[in-house]
Amino acid sequence: MEEVKLLGAFPSPFTHRVIWALKLKGVKYDYVEENIFNKSHLLLQSNPVHQKVPVLIHGGKPLAESIVILEYIEETWPQNPLFPHDPYERAVARFWLRFGEDKLPAFWAFFGTVGEEQEKATKEAKELLRILEEHGLGERKFFGGNEIGLTDLAFGWIACWLEVLGEVAGVKLLEADGFPRLQRWIEDFKEVPVIKETLPDRKGMLAYFRYRRSTFIGEAASYEAAS
Amino acid sequence: MAEEVKLFGTWASPFSRRIEVALKLKGVQFEYIEENLSNKSPALLKYNPVHKKIPVLVHNGKPVAESLVILEYIDETWKHNPILPTDPYEKAMARFWAKYMDDKLWPAATKVVVSKGEEQKAVIEEIQEQLKTLESELKEKKFFGGESLGFVDIAANIIVFLLVAQEALGLMEILTEEKFPVLHEWYQRLVDDAVFKECVPPRERHLGFFKARFGSSTASK
Numbered sequence: 383m384e385e386v387k388l389l390g391a392f393p394s395p396f397t398h399r400v401i402w403a404l405k406l407k408g409v410k411y412d413y414v415e416e417n418i419f420n421k422s423h424l425l426l427q428s429n430p431v432h433q434k435v436p437v438l439i440h441g442g443k444p445l446a447e448s449i450v451i452l453e454y455i456e457e458t459w460p461q462n463p464l465f466p467h468d469p470y471e472r473a474v475a476r477f478w479l480r481f482g483e484d485k486l487p488a489f490w491a492f493f494g495t496v497g498e499e500q501e502k503a504t505k506e507a508k509e510l511l512r513i514l515e516e517h518g519l520g521e522r523k524f525f526g527g528n529e530i531g532l533t534d535l536a537f538g539w540i541a542c543w544l545e546v547l548g549e550v551a552g553v554k555l556l557e558a559d560g561f562p563r564l565q566r567w568i569e570d571f572k573e574v575p576v577i578k579e580t581l582p583d584r585k586g587m588l589a590y591f592r593y594r595r596s597t598f599i600g601e602a603a604s605y606e607a608a609s
Numbered sequence: 610m611a612e613e614v615k616l617f618g619t620w621a622s623p624f625s626r627r628i629e630v631a632l633k634l635k636g637v638q639f640e641y642i643e644e645n646l647s648n649k650s651p652a653l654l655k656y657n658p659v660h661k662k663i664p665v666l667v668h669n670g671k672p673v674a675e676s677l678v679i680l681e682y683i684d685e686t687w688k689h690n691p692i693l694p695t696d697p698y699e700k701a702m703a704r705f706w707a708k709y710m711d712d713k714l715w716p717a718a719t720k721v722v723v724s725k726g727e728e729q730k731a732v733i734e735e736i737q738e739q740l741k742t743l744e745s746e747l748k749e750k751k752f753f754g755g756e757s758l759g760f761v762d763i764a765a766n767i768i769v770f771l772l773v774a775q776e777a778l779g780l781m782e783i784l785t786e787e788k789f790p791v792l793h794e795w796y797q798r799l800v801d802d803a804v805f806k807e808c809v810p811p812r813e814r815h816l817g818f819f820k821a822r823f824g825s826s827t828a829s830k
Contacts, residue, residue, distance in 0.1 A: 431709070431742060445701050447708060454701040469685040470671055476678040481659065517659055 384441030386411035389425050391418050392582055393590040395539035396448040397436040402535050403452055405576045407459045449479050452532045464531045475533050478518050478525060482536045485510050492555070493547045493591075494598035504553050511540075511561060519563045523570060530574055534567075541568040542581055550591045614639040615667040617653050619646060621810050621818055623770045624676040625664040627763050629808040631680050634758065635687040677707055680760060692760045706746060706753060707764035713739050718771045722778065722823040733783060736771070740784060744792040751798065758802055769800065769809055777819035 388404065388411050390397030404411050416425055416435050428437045428444035438445045438454070445451050456465045466472050489510055491503035514537070519525060525533035548555055556564060571577055616632065616639050618625030632639050644653055644663050656665045656672035666673045666682065673682045684692050694700050717739065721732045743765075747753060753761035768784070775783050786793040799805055810818070 440698075443698055445698070445705070447705055450701050450704045450708065453704065454697055457697040457700070469682055470668075470673070472685065473673045473678050473682040476681060477659075477673070477675050480675045480678055513659055 385439075387414060387439040388412070389414045389416050389422070389428065389437040389439070390435045391416050393587055394418075394435055395543050396434075398538060398542070398580065398582065399448045399535045400436045400438060400451050400455070401580055402538065402576055403455045403464060403532070405580065406464060406530075407455065407462050409455070409459050449483060449536065452479075452535065456532060464526065464535070466527075466531075475526070475531065478533045479536050481513075481518070482533075490547065492553050493551050493595060496599055500551070500553065504555065507555055508560075511555060511564060514540075515561050515564050519567055524567065530571065530577075534571060538571065538577070540564065541571040541577075543587070546584065546587045546591055550588065550595050612638075613667075613669050615642060616640070617642045617644055617650075617656065617665040617667070618663045619644055621815065622663060623766045626808045626810070627676050627766055628664045628666060628679050628683070630758070630763050630766070630805055631683045631692060633804045633807065634692065635683065635690050637683070637687055677704075677711065677764065680707075680763060684760075692754065692758070692763065694754075694759070703754070703760045706743075706761045709739075709742075710761070710764040710767055714765075714767050714771075718767055718774070721771070721780070722774050722819065729780075733781065736783060737788065740768075740789055740792055744789050747791050747795055752795065758799070758805060762799060762805075765799070766805075766809070768796065770815075772796075773810075773812070773815050774819045774823070777816045778823060 386409060388400055390401065390413065392415060416422055418435065421433060425435065425437060426433055428439060429446040432446055434446065436448055436451065438451045440458070445454055456463070466475060489507050492500050492507050495503050524530045525537060544555060572581065614637055616628055618628065618641065620643060644650060649661060653663065653665060654661055656667055657674045660674060662674070664676055664679060666679045668686070673679050680692065693703055717732055717736045721729060721736065724732055752758050753765065772784060784793060784796060
């Protein structure tokens, strides 16, 4: 059995994607919490190109980029499959994974902006959520079908982080009746046992993201990384 | 069984050309439809309603969009002459580097053609840092894919477009043999490859394209 190590950071939705995948497949791993304001030598050595979390180190071999890591986990530990077998279904899933990655800056622009710029960013984020509601999720219970899959993990930030980011930035993106499918998906996603057990601590998240927002909009701030 | 494969693309798009390389490497017969991006066909809008972009591959009526997604679909559907490794770690690394091309190299390349003066010089330096990273990844290999063209080499076709733009706009040489001995040789192998070279835009037309769109006062030496 080769050693599995995950370098991550608790406020990172990218890290959680990988945690969820490993737990859903029952893979034992060592978790190393990184302080992203003081990155470890191991992190810098394992991901010299981007110097970011998460990094998965399997049998000493490092892998970076959460979407890449997710597919690697799926292929290496095929139990409890999180990805379709059919090439066309896989292409559809990868399309949405790609959509999620490419549009992330646009989804989150509201968080780093104020005033008119924030209004514009909020409007754009809602349009993207609309696309997910209508095209991505459609009539399905999960993006993965009847059970959660890698795409659900990739969009997990909508279930857990969006509300915190919104509260900190003073913006409400998912109005009560505006996105019934996404709202239902959020509830179903959070009820999956592995997800429920690993949701990050809300108070800690608020503190972290309050600090991040204040640095983005140029206010003085301080933050104590969780030990 | 009759198989219908259609590719919606444009002659000057590296993303569209990537798909041509993959289909040709695997000897897949396909119908090519040249799109006019200022007047997109109803078919394109139907097949890619989310992005309304090319390339789109339509296989027996079912559309696939996003070039790297299409490449993986092609590899999984027509299994001979594979473009991705079978080993999961090697495959993951190929995906990592292809993503690098799209996430890092492409934005820098699009910036270089629209920027001027000092800003342009800075972008060229940024691109050269990225090429340095690619050079150390390539090491002793003939191609990123090993002995033959693979997923990453196909995704790296952006470099061809970058160097044509460099020539068209009279920019300083970016991929010099001096700075990038390994990558320079790889590049020659890439553009000499029998299949790859059929899938680049015709040179004169391509030079003209860049001159017309981005030319005049952007030159910096």
